[in-house]
Amino acid sequence: MPHVELEYPKQPYGTVKRYSPRATYALSTIHNIINTSPILHVSFNVPESPFPTILPMLGQMGSYARPSADEGDVLDLYLHGYVSSRLMNTSRDAKDGSSPAGLPVCVAASHVDGLVMALTPNAHSYNYRSAVLFGHAALVEDPAERLYAMELITNGVVPGAWSNTRVPPNKAELSSTSVLKVTVATGSAKIRSGPPADEKHDREDAGVADRVWTGVIPVYRAHGEPVAGPYSVAEVPSYITEYVNDANEGAREHAVETATKVLIKKVD
Amino acid sequence: MPHVELEYPKQPYGTVKRYSPRATYALSTIHNIINTSPILHVSFNVPESPFPTILPMLGQMGSYARPSADEGDVLDLYLHGYVSSRLMNTSRDAKDGSSPAGLPVCVAASHVDGLVMALTPNAHSYNYRSAVLFGHAALVEDPAERLYAMELITNGVVPGAWSNTRVPPNKAELSSTSVLKVTVATGSAKIRSGPPADEKHDREDAGVADRVWTGVIPVYRAHGEPVAGPYSVAEVPSYITEYVNDANEGAREHAVETATKVLIKKVD
Numbered sequence A, B: 001m002p003h004v005e006l007e008y009p010k011q012p013y014g015t016v017k018r019y020s021p022r023a024t025y026a027l028s029t030i031h032n033i034i035n036t037s038p039i040l041h042v043s044f045n046v047p048e049s050p051f052p053t054i055l056p057m058l059g060q061m062g063s064y065a066r067p068s069a070d071e072g073d074v075l076d077l078y079l080h081g082y083v084s085s086r087l088m089n090t091s092r093d094a095k096d097g098s099s100p101a102g103l104p105v106c107v108a109a110s111h112v113d114g115l116v117m118a119l120t121p122n123a124h125s126y127n128y129r130s131a132v133l134f135g136h137a138a139l140v141e142d143p144a145e146r147l148y149a150m151e152l153i154t155n156g157v158v159p160g161a162w163s164n165t166r167v168p169p170n171k172a173e174l175s176s177t178s179v180l181k182v183t184v185a186t187g188s189a190k191i192r193s194g195p196p197a198d199e200k201h202d203r204e205d206a207g208v209a210d211r212v213w214t215g216v217i218p219v220y221r222a223h224g225e226p227v228a229g230p231y232s233v234a235e236v237p238s239y240i241t242e243y244v245n246d247a248n249e250g251a252r253e254h255a256v257e258t259a260t261k262v263l264i265k266k267v268d
Helices: A027-035 A085-093 A143-157 A171-176 A238-260 B027-035 B085-093 B143-157 B171-176 B238-260
Strands: A040-045 A052-062 A076-080 A103-117 A125-139 A179-192 A215-223 B040-045 B052-062 B076-080 B103-117 B125-139 B179-192 B215-223
Touching (some): A027 A052, A027 A103, A027 A179, A040 B040, A040 B103, A052 A143, A052 B040, A052 B103, A052 B125, A076 A125, A076 A143, A103 A179, A103 B040, A103 B052, A125 A238, A143 A171, A143 A179, A215 B238, A238 B215, B027 B052, B027 B103, B027 B125, B027 B179, B052 B143, B076 B125, B076 B143, B085 B125, B103 B179, B125 B238, B143 B171, B143 B179
Antiparallel strands (some): A040 A103, A052 A076, A076 A179, A103 A125, A103 A215, A125 A179, A215 B215, B040 B052, B040 B103, B052 B076, B103 B215, B125 B179
């Protein structure tokens, strides 16, 4: 069977309109941007407020029904973070049966890979990867599924963090932890990579091109030397040192690579 | 006159309910988190969509009426990024006079300063600084104010970027750039710093405390060596090398400092 790359459906609310050649709807790309983002921004509406609100949360894509699913598969988004149960219940009661139960949310993740310095302010840009998902969030009630999500999210921060601590959580910990599951309706991503791209008239203007530096300042998330807390064993375990080294090396390499290389998009 | 630290008013939609000792309403803190965030997440509602949406945008706090205002003063948020003019106009038409014209938005900025590794998954946390602003966004129509905002935002990415490029923007550039001004209604911030804080029963459990490493992995935004583009002068100018060095040093120091030090909050 040939490999099929799954894509999210284009909906009026989820279609990229500006700089659309930078857009992708591939599940694997979108889920990877979400999974590698240390913080997700989750937006929803609050009754009686004139404004939508945004909460920063931790989350990972996963499939409780099929834990071996990979990033390119159909997945749910599990979020760790507190949303008032009054709000969650209001939202559940209001469902009209036409869509999954839960609170309508938009979830965003963005990585800056570089500052693109050009001849003019207008041609300045970022190299970046950003993704949004739209879906319905509901509290996970099943203790086994909550445990699955807690392990997924903990290992999403540092791989191996779960089994290297005191697990499983006790009853009080399990019951005090809120996990939301977002059933995804659709999503999209936008990516920019490569060097600056100024207008021809500026590139050919000697008074400009002869004095302005253009290029990319690579940007990446760095991890410093682990700092032991007041009640720790002395030796930093290998799952942490390996994570720090691998994450730093991978992030730096990606930022430097995208400073010069335009990641080629498939033509639709 | 004694120094007065301005605070945003606490509104039902803008008050931090969870871990409220971590909250602050000080304008200077909130504006600094916004101004040092390379990407802001802007949430608003779109007609006929069941979901709110989030756009990643660039922005800076400023005062066109009083450009010398500092971060602790009452400021507007200027955003660079495209929001369909149909949406902006719809929102303007819908105003009822009771609040400023414009689209109701929530703007979020979050910095991760460290991964807090604890004895249990539940006590794992981040050191972080996050802020949200609520307000009304309107397109800036006045060309002079738009120019002010473009310079503010460009220099917010790398100080000096504006004057080191070909400025001012020409007529086509000025008219094709969308700048939004958010009149802020209120805002809040949450900050965590310091080492892990496990429950007493886990710290006193020899089987746990004798085998688990706890502490903080500092996290910060790093800038790599600038990579020249295909049509650049050779030498990297000092405004860029100084920015890269200062930003790297400041960000690393802050992340390491907050790994051990709890930033003391005033008691309300």
